[in-house]
Amino acid sequence: MYLITTFLFAVITGFAISSRGSFFLSQIGQLVQGVLSTVCLGFIGWSFWSDGWRTGFIELIGIFAGCRLGIAIFNIISRR
Secondary structure: OHHHHHHHHHHHHHHHHHOOOOOOOOHHHHHHHHHHHHHHHHHHHHHHHHHOHHHHHHHHHHHHHHHHHHHHHHHHHHHO
């Protein structure tokens, strides 16, 4: 459950980071991006605390993979 939710938040965060729109350059956009990143970090911390280091490490790898996937999706969409 945590892994899927964390991965989805990471994809959204990666998409938001690479977005060059005016929304994410504004203060509200930066706040939204910060909240998304904090939620991802919270999920990782919860996973380390409740399930142990192995599951937490898998979640951490999931964050990196999800963020890269979000950036890749944005690059594919922006080429069109």
